[in-house]
Amino acid sequence: MRVDARQNRERIVASARETFAADGLDVSMTEIARRAGVGVATLYRRFPTKEELVREVFAEQLEACTSEVSRAAEDPDAWRGFCRVVEKLCEMQARDRGFSAAFLTAFPDTVPVDELRTRAEEAFAGLVARAKATGRLRPDFTLDDLTLVLMANNGLVTESVDATVAASRRLVAYFLQSFQARDPLPPPVRLGLRDALG
Amino acid sequence: MRVDARQNRERIVASARETFAADGLDVSMTEIARRAGVGVATLYRRFPTKEELVREVFAEQLEACTSEVSRAAEDPDAWRGFCRVVEKLCEMQARDRGFSAAFLTAFPDTVPVDELRTRAEEAFAGLVARAKATGRLRPDFTLDDLTLVLMANNGLVTESVDATVAASRRLVAYFLQSFQARDPLPPPVRLGLRDALG
DNA sequence: ACGGAAGTGGAAGACACCCTCCACTTCGAC
DNA sequence: GTCGAAGTGGAGGGTGTCTTCCACTTCCGT
Numbered sequence: 422m423r424v425d426a427r428q429n430r431e432r433i434v435a436s437a438r439e440t441f442a443a444d445g446l447d448v449s450m451t452e453i454a455r456r457a458g459v460g461v462a463t464l465y466r467r468f469p470t471k472e473e474l475v476r477e478v479f480a481e482q483l484e485a486c487t488s489e490v491s492r493a494a495e496d497p498d499a500w501r502g503f504c505r506v507v508e509k510l511c512e513m514q515a516r517d518r519g520f521s522a523a524f525l526t527a528f529p530d531t532v533p534v535d536e537l538r539t540r541a542e543e544a545f546a547g548l549v550a551r552a553k554a555t556g557r558l559r560p561d562f563t564l565d566d567l568t569l570v571l572m573a574n575n576g577l578v579t580e581s582v583d584a585t586v587a588a589s590r591r592l593v594a595y596f597l598q599s600f601q602a603r604d605p606l607p608p609p610v611r612l613g614l615r616d617a618l619g
Numbered sequence: 620m621r622v623d624a625r626q627n628r629e630r631i632v633a634s635a636r637e638t639f640a641a642d643g644l645d646v647s648m649t650e651i652a653r654r655a656g657v658g659v660a661t662l663y664r665r666f667p668t669k670e671e672l673v674r675e676v677f678a679e680q681l682e683a684c685t686s687e688v689s690r691a692a693e694d695p696d697a698w699r700g701f702c703r704v705v706e707k708l709c710e711m712q713a714r715d716r717g718f719s720a721a722f723l724t725a726f727p728d729t730v731p732v733d734e735l736r737t738r739a740e741e742a743f744a745g746l747v748a749r750a751k752a753t754g755r756l757r758p759d760f761t762l763d764d765l766t767l768v769l770m771a772n773n774g775l776v777t778e779s780v781d782a783t784v785a786a787s788r789r790l791v792a793y794f795l796q797s798f799q800a801r802d803p804l805p806p807p808v809r810l811g812l813r814d815a816l817g
Numbered sequence: 818a819c820g821g822a823a824g825t826g827g828a829a830g831a832c833a834c835c836c837t838c839c840a841c842t843t844c845g846a847c
Numbered sequence: 848g849t850c851g852a853a854g855t856g857g858a859g860g861g862t863g864t865c866t867t868c869c870a871c872t873t874c875c876g877t
Contacts, residue, residue: 423874426824450865460826465866566789569775573790576774577767591764592771599793603801621844624854647834658856663836 430467432457437478441519446475479523486513487541494544499551503558503600506545507567508593511574515589516582521575559602570596628665630655635676639717644673677721684711685739692742698755700746701798705765706791709772713787714780719773757800768794 422430436457440448450471454461468474489509496502514521545567552558570593577588620628634655638646648669652662666672687707694700712719743765750756768791775786 423823425874429824449863451863454826461866462827462868463825466824469866471865569786569790572774572776572786573771574774576770576772578770588767588770592767595797596793598797621853623844627854648836649834652856659836660838660857661855664854667836669835 429457429459429463433459433464433467433474434478437474441475441478441523442517445518446522450474475519475523479520482513482517482520483524483537486510487537487544489513490541490548491544494548496548499548499555500557502548503552504597506548507570507597508590510567510571511589511593512586514571514574515577515585518578521571525575553602556602559600562600566600627655627657627661631657631662631665631672632676635672639673639676639721640715643716644720648672673717673721677718680711680715680718681722681735684708685735685742687711688739689742692746694746697746697749697753701750701756702795704743704746705768705795706788708765708769709787709791710784712769712772713775713784716776719769723773751800754800757798760798764798 433453437453440453440456450464451461453474454464457464464474468477490506493502493505493509496505542564546564549558549562549564553560553562573596574589574592577585577592579585579588631651635651638651638654648662649659651672652659655662662672666675688704691700691703691707694703740762744762747756747760747762751758751760771794772787772790775783775790777783777786
């Protein structure tokens with residue numbers, strides 16, 4: 422690949438990343454190209470379809486995501502690690518409007534993504550088991566609850582990123598409080614979210 | 620209005636209600652007309668714009684919504700009333716995909732809606748005050764927290780309505796647990812959601 | 818410096834959407 | 848039954864998508 426082409430490619434990815442983060446995935450390809458200072462043809466030469474552009478842009482994010490989980494999973498204090506995972510994932514989601522949309526729509530059928538995701542899930546499952554063993558995490562917590570948190574967090578869309586992050590923090594604080602194994606209240610109903618979601 | 624026209628109008632509203640509930644507000648006018656068994660012109664004769672159709676369809680829902688709040692507000696047990704409001708609103712939202720979308724996008728500048736909404740908010744505020752007074756509701760609960768719950772609940776979109784309702788129930792259970800004035804954990808950070816949202 | 822491959826921009830194709838137009842049909846008071 | 852107004856369906860105007868096409872430009876090995 423020629424060096425000028427490489428530069429353009431990088432500018433496209435940068436432009437797409439910023440634009441997706443700020444305005445979500447519903448930005449037009451023309452707009453992304455314009456902000457990158459190239460024509461749409463250049464964009465389509467590198468990414469034959471919009472979905473591929475989305476994939477490229479969020480591959481890095483996903484990597485950051487899973488490595489965050491893996492790191493937290495090694496925390497000697499399992500409950501602290503658990504909290505950190507929830508907090509970090511939600512904050513990343515809150516800061517980037519395209520982030521969760523990308524995972525919900527474009528990614529489900531991508532191989533390397535599934536692989537990374539699985540690895541992250543396994544690491545998180547281990548963390549959950551340890552946190553339960555220490556008695557800090559309520560025993561009826563399931564992995565579906567993380568999905569629940571992320572979906573709920575995804576609903577927090579406001580005008581400004583700051584407001585979204587603030588709302589997200591408050592949401593997470595409420596969740597974590599509920600996830601603690603304290604006074605034995607009637608626990609939430611069981612739920613087969615994973616089955617329902619396929 | 621002629622009787623055949625009235626019939627058509629009713630079929631349009633019914634069709635729109637079902638379709639919005641099932642697939643959200645992004646259904647095309649053509650599709651709504653098709654399901655109602657009429658041409659688009661008939662639809663546009665009754666509802667000059669898509670927004671007006673949305674308004675008509677959800678006016679009834681909004682009414683049910685506010686009357687539910689008002690009824691719960693008169694519960695002698697303030698905490699029970701509080702819980703019922705949260706549970707009912709979230710369930711309505713979970714059962715109808717268009718419901719919350721309608722309020723977030725189409726309604727903000729409608730007069731009777733604002734009026735109803737204000738009345739509901741006042742009723743709810745009274746309920747909150749009473750629930751705090753009985754010591755069951757945590758004192759730092761704010762009205763913004765209801766918005767937070769509804770936004771979070773709005774993020775729960777799944778393939779089937781049943782799965783969404785189940786997820787919503789679990790979410791609400793977690794929230795209500797956190798909203799109870801029990802063991803004094805560090806409370807969530809304060810938050811000016813209302814200001815940020817305008 | 819030159820020639821061809823790689824790269825490029827903007828116009829335009831294909832499609833979906835909201836909405837308008839108008840020739841045609843149907844109702845219902847007389 | 849007649850007739851005018853009310854009602855109707857589907858074509859198509861305008862706009863916004865994603866994507867393709869192609870004449871033109873730029874790079875870089877020779």
